[in-house]
Amino acid sequence: MKTISDHQLEKIFKELPPPVRLPNNFSRAIMGRIQQQQLQETKSIHLLFYSTWSVLGCVLIGLGFWSAREMVLEGFFEYVELWWKYSSTQYAADIISVILTTVPGIPLVLWVFFFFLFITTSVLYKKLLQFQHHVTTYV
Amino acid sequence: MKKLSFEQLSDEELAFLSQKHQAMFEELIKRYQQRVYAFIWHFCNHREVAYDLTQEVFIKTYFALDRFDHKKKFATWIFTIARHVCIDQSRKRTVAAISLEQSKLDAVLATKQHTPHQAVEKTNRAYFMQQSIAKLKPEYREVIILFYLQELSYQEIAAILKKPLGTIKSQLLRAKEALKTLLQDYKEALI
Numbered sequence: 001m002k003t004i005s006d007h008q009l010e011k012i013f014k015e016l017p018p019p020v021r022l023p024n025n026f027s028r029a030i031m032g033r034i035q036q037q038q039l040q041e042t043k044s045i046h047l048l049f050y051s052t053w054s055v056l057g058c059v060l061i062g063l064g065f066w067s068a069r070e071m072v073l074e075g076f077f078e079y080v081e082l083w084w085k086y087s088s089t090q091y092a093a094d095i096i097s098v099i100l101t102t103v104p105g106i107p108l109v110l111w112v113f114f115f116f117l118f119i120t121t122s123v124l125y126k127k128l129l130q131f132q133h134h135v136t137t138y139v
Numbered sequence: 140m141k142k143l144s145f146e147q148l149s150d151e152e153l154a155f156l157s158q159k160h161q162a163m164f165e166e167l168i169k170r171y172q173q174r175v176y177a178f179i180w181h182f183c184n185h186r187e188v189a190y191d192l193t194q195e196v197f198i199k200t201y202f203a204l205d206r207f208d209h210k211k212k213f214a215t216w217i218f219t220i221a222r223h224v225c226i227d228q229s230r231k232r233t234v235a236a237i238s239l240e241q242s243k244l245d246a247v248l249a250t251k252q253h254t255p256h257q258a259v260e261k262t263n264r265a266y267f268m269q270q271s272i273a274k275l276k277p278e279y280r281e282v283i284i285l286f287y288l289q290e291l292s293y294q295e296i297a298a299i300l301k302k303p304l305g306t307i308k309s310q311l312l313r314a315k316e317a318l319k320t321l322l323q324d325y326k327e328a329l330i
């Protein structure tokens with residue numbers, strides 16, 4: 001039995017009907033889904049943003065209270081009072097020295113702060129800019 | 140200044156602009172929706188699944204636009220994504236398990252605009268072809284669909300499948316032979 005030739009195969013393919021046509025609003029439906037996905041993504045980014053900054057805020061408040069307590073014990077406010085009274089550089093130096101020795105974890109807090117700042121601005125900037133574009137150009 | 144319309148822009152230009160203007164992407168969808176749908180439909184042999192997967196392909200494409208190399212062809216890129224989506228889907232479920240009635244219905248729906256006699260003939264042809272293509276090995280099925288139904292060049296197919304040109308040519312040759320063998324039983328109805 002003779003097999004189908006290449007030419008015949010090509011002809012069969014050419015005569016095949018195209019698949020069922022997609023509805024006219026197909027592209028609209030996809031754009032709607034894309035927008036929905038973007039909104040969800042933005043919501044989760046916001047959630048991440050606020051929760052990380054809340055944690056950082058709690059850490060900073062905790063350290064602040066601890067530092068204030070230490071400063072009071074070291075006589076910080078007495079130095080301030082004396083400096084205010086006599087305007088002496090000696091007292092100013094004492095104030096700075098108390099701050100540096102009693103405020104715990106200043107470098108640590110700064111590291112954490114800048115790390116969070118860097119991450120959130122670099123990651124979120126791109127995302128939020130994208131989102132802003134979509135909102136302004138599509139809606 | 141003369142305003143540029145969407146029709147004047149190439150697919151690659153539209154893909155580039157779509158990153159900032161969603162309306163451009165909608166135009167790209169309109170250009171490719173039928174081709175992508177046809178590709179997936181022949182690949183998975185199911186209308187409903189093909190519809191969902193086509194949506195998925197466009198959504199994935201949209202979120203990957205920033206990774207698109209504008210020096211390359213958009214068609215090649217989107218078919219690569221479509222292929223991956225089909226492969227993922229076939230791993231999740233056995234597409235072969237789809238009922239014959241569904242395939243027949245798809246073929247009928249595809250030919251509904253013809254006269255009754257023509258429609259019966261075309262329905263049968265479409266059905267036999269669809270069944271034969273579905274029986275091919277996945278690697279043969281994809282080259283057949285891309286070459287005959289999407290009318291892509293060897294180079295484009297090689298780019299989509301990430302295989303050397305020679306491999307594509309020999310794969311297509313073997314796929315054609317396999318398809319011809321499968322179609323042999325329906326020869327009378329087809330020719």
